[in-house]
Amino acid sequence: MFALVQVEDFDQGELYARLKQSADEKACGNTGAIVTFTGLVRDFNNAGDIDGIELEHYPGMTEKALMLLVEQASERFSLNSAGALHRVGRIHNNEQIVWVGAAAPHRQAAFDAACYLMDMLKQSVPLWKKEFKGDKSEWVAAKASDDKAALKWMHKK
């Protein structure tokens, strides 16, 4: 399992390989499904075009909270391994911002775990987005739809 917070862009292939190796180390031959998700920076918001974003984080806590989430997902969905990476700092339009991956014996657990990781990440990991437009910038407000997405996991078995 792994949780990474970094400024630099990432390589999906390398993260997939790291996840697979970690799953193999735990239960070689038992992994039947790997689901990964990559989030990108859109070039617009509700008010129009944007010129990229900046991610602020809480050094120390962000890494710990992300790792805790990966461990929780791993336990909840009986995964062979899981991983997450979130970028911080200035990120331009169309660039990669976040990656999560889950390796499980069967596909449903891997799909569910990837959704869970993203839904919960938006609730419990200290990261804050600011959007830029020309020389102006504005903090992104938390969305009620994100609260609902996280809440549904509280009620599911």
Place this chain on the structure above:
Amino acid sequence: MQVTVKTFAQTREITGEDNIALNLSENSTIETVISQLKARSDKWALALEGSVLTACNQELCDPKTELSDGDELALFPPVTGG
């Protein structure tokens, strides 16, 4: 006792203070600190009037949590990663 208060994102920008040391009486809770900080200045009152998340020693926690000497308390708006 003394605690460190850290702020992030809007809370940091509005207050203009990202790391302060506070002297508190024993058995103070996070709620007590928030009340004290709101009285510190208009900026702090504004920064803490909406929804604020609290973390103690880098773990999310309830505002009713009692603080201990040397704790690191963080105050920040709802998170928006992902």
